[in-house]
Amino acid sequence: MRQGENKxxxxxxxxxxxxxxxxxxxNKVRKLSLxxxxxxxxxxxxxxxxxxxxxxxxxxxxxxxxTPPPAATSAPATATPTRAPxxxxxxxxxxxxxxxxxxxxxxxAMTGPGASWGTAIFNTHKLVAERINAAGxxxxxxxxxxxxxxxxxxxxTAAEAVTVTRKLIFEDKVNFFSGTLASASLVAMGPIxxxxxxxxxxxxxADKNALEGRKYVYxxxxxxxxxxxxxxxxxxxxxxxxTFKTVAGITTNDQxxxxxxxxxxxxxxAAGFTVAGVKLYERGTTDFKPLLTPLLVNxxxxxxxxxxxxxxxxxxxxxxxxxxxxxxxxGPNVDASTLGKVASKENMEGMLSYAPALKGAATPPGVxxxxxxxxxxxxxxxxxxAIMWDSLYLLKxxxxxxxxxxxxxxAAAIDxxxxxDTVFGKARMGGKDYYGRKAQIIAPQLVSEIQNGENVNVMLxxxxxxxxxxxxxx
Amino acid sequence: xxxxxxxxxxxxxxxxxxxxxxxxxxxxxxxxTMANALSLSLTYVLVSMGLTLMFSVMQLINFxxxxxxxxxxxxxxxxxxxxxxxxxxxxxxxxxLVSVVGFIIYRIIFRPLRxxxxxxVLASLGIGMIIxxxxxFLFGQDDVGVRPVVxxxxxxxxxxxxxxxxxxxxxxxxxxxxxxxxxxxxxxxxAIRSVAEDRExxxxxxxxxxxxxxxxxxxxxxxxAAAGALMAPLFxxxxxxxxxxxxxxxxxxxxGGMGSIPGALLxxxxxxxxxxxxxxxxGLWANIIGFLIVMLLILVRPxxxxxxxxxxx
Numbered sequence: 016m017r018q019g020e021n022k023x024x025x026x027x028x029x030x031x032x033x034x035x036x037x038x039x040x041x042n043k044v045r046k047l048s049l050x051x052x053x054x055x056x057x058x059x060x061x062x063x064x065x066x067x068x069x070x071x072x073x074x075x076x077x078x079x080x081x082t083p084p085p086a087a088t089s090a091p092a093t094a095t096p097t098r099a100p101x102x103x104x105x106x107x108x109x110x111x112x113x114x115x116x117x118x119x120x121x122x123x124a125m126t127g128p129g130a131s132w133g134t135a136i137f138n139t140h141k142l143v144a145e146r147i148n149a150a151g152x153x154x155x156x157x158x159x160x161x162x163x164x165x166x167x168x169x170x171x172t173a174a175e176a177v178t179v180t181r182k183l184i185f186e187d188k189v190n191f192f193s194g195t196l197a198s199a200s201l202v203a204m205g206p207i208x209x210x211x212x213x214x215x216x217x218x219x220x221a222d223k224n225a226l227e228g229r230k231y232v233y234x235x236x237x238x239x240x241x242x243x244x245x246x247x248x249x250x251x252x253x254x255x256x257x258t259f260k261t262v263a264g265i266t267t268n269d270q271x272x273x274x275x276x277x278x279x280x281x282x283x284x285a286a287g288f289t290v291a292g293v294k295l296y297e298r299g300t301t302d303f304k305p306l307l308t309p310l311l312v313n314x315x316x317x318x319x320x321x322x323x324x325x326x327x328x329x330x331x332x333x334x335x336x337x338x339x340x341x342x343x344x345x346g347p348n349v350d351a352s353t354l355g356k357v358a359s360k361e362n363m364e365g366m367l368s369y370a371p372a373l374k375g376a377a378t379p380p381g382v383x384x385x386x387x388x389x390x391x392x393x394x395x396x397x398x399x400x401a402i403m404w405d406s407l408y409l410l411k412x413x414x415x416x417x418x419x420x421x422x423x424x425x426a427a428a429i430d431x432x433x434x435x436d437t438v439f440g441k442a443r444m445g446g447k448d449y450y451g452r453k454a455q456i457i458a459p460q461l462v463s464e465i466q467n468g469e470n471v472n473v474m475l476x477x478x479x480x481x482x483x484x485x486x487x488x489x
Numbered sequence: 490x491x492x493x494x495x496x497x498x499x500x501x502x503x504x505x506x507x508x509x510x511x512x513x514x515x516x517x518x519x520x521x522t523m524a525n526a527l528s529l530s531l532t533y534v535l536v537s538m539g540l541t542l543m544f545s546v547m548q549l550i551n552f553x554x555x556x557x558x559x560x561x562x563x564x565x566x567x568x569x570x571x572x573x574x575x576x577x578x579x580x581x582x583x584x585x586l587v588s589v590v591g592f593i594i595y596r597i598i599f600r601p602l603r604x605x606x607x608x609x610v611l612a613s614l615g616i617g618m619i620i621x622x623x624x625x626f627l628f629g630q631d632d633v634g635v636r637p638v639v640x641x642x643x644x645x646x647x648x649x650x651x652x653x654x655x656x657x658x659x660x661x662x663x664x665x666x667x668x669x670x671x672x673x674x675x676x677x678x679x680a681i682r683s684v685a686e687d688r689e690x691x692x693x694x695x696x697x698x699x700x701x702x703x704x705x706x707x708x709x710x711x712x713x714a715a716a717g718a719l720m721a722p723l724f725x726x727x728x729x730x731x732x733x734x735x736x737x738x739x740x741x742x743x744x745g746g747m748g749s750i751p752g753a754l755l756x757x758x759x760x761x762x763x764x765x766x767x768x769x770x771x772g773l774w775a776n777i778i779g780f781l782i783v784m785l786l787i788l789v790r791p792x793x794x795x796x797x798x799x800x801x802x
């Protein structure tokens with residue numbers, strides 16, 4: 016050994032023990048990494064198996080209600096397609112689906128906040144698709160097509176919605192989109208579905224920024240922005256509650272929340288109510304007392320809960336009552352059965368909701384049929400079934416009217432529609448003055464009140480398109 | 490609000506004695522906000538105690554702490570809400586079971602990785618994800634509620650606090666006092682502190698350092714479970730509820746000083762009051778202002794109010 020080496024390396028025994036210690040620590044880390052990798056793989060396998068490996072499954076449902084399900088009825092009649100000359104195939108994503116199948120993509124929250132709505136939208140589409148397929152499917156240019164529903168979980172965020180939308184378009188090769196839930200998702204998805212020339216029926220509350228300027232995006236379910244065009248509900252509230260004068264609002268600080276409160280305040284203002292305050296909160300907030308305290312100091316007659324999810328609503332109404340609030344809550348589409356899992360019956364009592372119910376004199380027969388059919392299949396009652404019921408039927412109508420699945424022809428067919436049937440009654444397409452094209456279904460709006468833990472329909476407001484100025488409320 | 494007699498029609502205009510009325514409502518708002526802030530602060534105390542203990546004992550950050558909180562809540566949901574077991578018994582069972590989970594996490598992850606901070610933190614993230622996914626598998630992803638244990642509102646001069654909030658706040662204060670006394674006077678608490686201060690010296694004095702690590706971890710897990718079990722009836726549960734309390738807990742221990750229990754107490758109140766008053770009087774900007782204040786405090790005093798410098802291995 017040369018002279019300098021011992022100096023550099025130190026004595027042999029010191030090197031040996033240090034080296035062994037280092038080796039020991041490295042081995043430990045390697046072992047642990049292996050353990051973690053195995054655990055994470057196990058989690059992935061379990062999660063994939065639990066989720067069924069493909070489409071998200073419905074969440075566990077509570078026991079069925081006591082309402083005996085009537086015999087399944089046929090869907091509302093739709094117009095038969097007229098014959099049209101054979102169209103040429105255009106090189107777009109709409110013509111790439113396997114022959115005989117029309118794939119419909121659903122982008123909604125299947126996990127996390129909003130999952131109860133998302134899974135109900137998916138289940139309703141599956142149910143309606145089964146019925147349409149059983150009745151012979153969709154006929155285009157003499158050929159039969161069956162609907163196939165493909166879902167994507169956007170976790171109620173725009174970023175996930177974009178990822179999921181691209182996957183549905185380019186990997187799953189969907190022909191259409193329907194039932195899009197989150198407003199932020201709709202705003203993000205719209206340019207993508209338009210760019211790929213895909214007819215897109217949505218169910219979110221995003222307002223002008225989601226529909227204006229789009230070619231193939233529609234709002235085909237009843238949502239609050241439709242009321243923006245119609246102060247009918249709040250005029251009815253004025254008659255029903257003549258001493259009530261003010262409305263305040265609290266909602267999430269995002270597209271859904273802004274759109275919902277904007278339209279509530281615009282409609283209420285047009286009907287003669289005074290807007291008494293607004294609070295926006297970030298999703299993930301658990302304690303609402305700091306927001307409710309200043310909002311309720313003047314005892315607003317109505318407190319609109321915007322588009323808040325059910326868990327938030329449960330806490331808000333509890334804390335509002337604890338703070339002494341005696342007024343009336345106005346919810347979004349709130350199902351008493353779902354809200355009842357997190358909120359007490361006493362706190363829910365009297366809440367007005369845009370969720371159609373099975374009970375009440377104002378209930379149209381089509382709504383009962385839709386919700387009963389959902390109950391028969393899934394063992395639970397949800398207003399989403401009624402709200403989403405017509406979407407796929409209207410898609411069928413659009414495609415058969417156009418006698419094509421090409422987006423431009425289908426859009427032209429929708430534009431030419433007159434009055435048509437929905438589970439809520441006679442409807443039509445509207446919104447041309449507001450959105451620049453007929454992009455919004457105008458159908459009767461059911462309002463229910465939660466009575467003794469159940470939604471009961473108390474009024475059916477008929478829509479009137481009225482040009483409402485969009486005031487700045489916050 | 491409460492017995493307030495201002496009618497909704499009076500918004501923007503006031504009856505005679507308007508000035509007195511206005512001052513009364515301003516004062517009422519302030520006092521109600523203070524009551525809200527106190528109750529929020531005490532929930533942060535509850536959440537941050539376990540994290541503080543874990544860091545002070547092991548100098549480790551457990552990112553699965555929020556999931557232990559979530560499991561405590563679901564324990565109450567299953568045993569009390571679904572199975573109808575008495576709340577106290579359900580609470581005890583939940584805390585014991587989650588403590589066992591905490592011990593398992595300590596044994597398979599944190600003990601082998603005692604000397605590798607980064608690996609332990611990453612591993613705790615992984616464990617947290619496993620627990621969260623497991624909870625999704627078992628309980629689904631929907632929000633669920635726990636029926637109230639107590640009900641009613643205490644109204645003192647129109648300042649209203651729900652009875653269940655008072656119970657949680659009292660429990661939080663009790664746990665905090667008990668923990669401080671335990672760490673200061675109990676033999677085991679002193680042993681845990683000695684290990685935290687100087688592991689080798691404590692070992693030379695006959696303290697089983699590994700046993701104290703495990704004990705500290707179990708107590709921290711029990712505190713997380715207790716927090717979740719107490720707060721479940723106040724809010725709602727889903728497999729993702731652990732994230733927010735954990736983040737708030739980290740902010741609290743950063744403010745108060747990593748490893749300082751009194752510091753965590755003070756940090757809880759600072760955060761609770763900033764958030765409550767900010768949201769009440771400023772609105773959404775309060776979130777940004779709140780974070781800015783926290784960042785400023787940390788910049789001015791990086792070790793927190795009462796913290797000590799910690800060397801990460």
